[in-house]
Amino acid sequence: MAGTTICHRAPLSLSLLRRRSYVRHPSLLPVYSQLSTDTASKGKEFEGRVGFLGIGIMGCPMALNLIKAGYDVTIWNRTKSKCDNLINLGAKYEPTPAQVASSCDVTFAMIADPASAAAVATGENGAIQGLGSGKGYVDVSTVDGATSKLICESVQKTRASFLEAPVSGSKKPAEDGQLIFLTAGDVALYERVASLLDIMGKSRFYLGDVGNGAAMKLVVNMIMGSMMASFSEGLLLAEKVGLDPNVLVEVVSQGAISAPMYSLKGPAMVKATYPTAFPLKHQQKDLRLALGLAESVSQPIPIAAAANELYKVAKSQGLSDQDFSAVIEALKAKLQN
């Protein structure tokens, strides 16, 4: 794809490696590959204060990794109590997104959905009120392209820079600094925050104009949502015809349709337990946004549309805050009808 840069762990300075030696053994030194000609992402160490808005399932471990790497991190969350652990571990706290952005050089936001990501950026006491020339705003939430562009325009009006950078990878990859960043927007900001992305993630893609990162993320999660719905059908059908679903998980893991997600979630799904890594409500949100994306280019996505209906049923069963693998419960309910 024109304008696409793929980087796997940029080279890091010795001081940064020393700082983050808690994370990886030197034998796991970063591999770097750049597949286009632009000059972004040379891996220069970030200098300055880092803000982080949204200390939820993802935001908490992402901010924690920055703190552990020795950065001066200032946080905010709508529900303040969720900041307590990070404050005890050295984070500073400001009472509004505006104050975080005002006191930091670059501010990340990891917020639930388009409406809340826009509110945190542009609403009352929103981040843009604290932004200005020389500062950067990096939105790592999963939103649609239109929301991302709206936030970008508001940020740019303050003369700050904007990078869209949704992530692929869930709670555990966030804890392990193994996320995949899907970035788009200001190349200079991408380059400036590359070393921060490399602390939180294992690779980063630069995809060009704002909207492309959001679109890539929605396509990936559209596939993931359909895969999980299909896997759920398989587990239930196997059981119904007298097979052991645990054996199905094992068979799948050895063949061409093997996916880490199935091996990770399958055994718990067989036990009907859904410890939350990726909330079901967010997966349904992503399918809804992917349907909008497909509609915008008249692309039929009937399988994703069917999966979306299943996640909606699961939500109506009160499973919004369970892991998205709880979508299997919607099928169980359908089977009983």
Ligand SMILES: NC(=O)C1=CN([C@@H]2O[C@H](COP(=O)(O)OP(=O)(O)OC[C@H]3O[C@@H](n4cnc5c(N)ncnc54)[C@H](OP(=O)(O)O)[C@@H]3O)[C@@H](O)[C@H]2O)C=CC1
């Ligand atoms: N969990 C996962 O596996 C992954 C999630 N994502 C995406 O990351 C984003 C965050 O997800 P995750 O951390 O899992 O979700 P959580 O539900 O744990 O966190 C959501 C965050 O958004 C905040 N928030 C929600 N509504 C508002 C609002 N109206 N105003 C201000 N803040 C608000 C929450 O604050 P409060 O604590 O006060 O509710 C919380 O900090 C989502 O876009 C999700 O799709 C992307 C990749 C993986």
Ligand SMILES: O=CC(=O)O
């Ligand atoms: O958005 C969820 C993920 O696992 O990626």
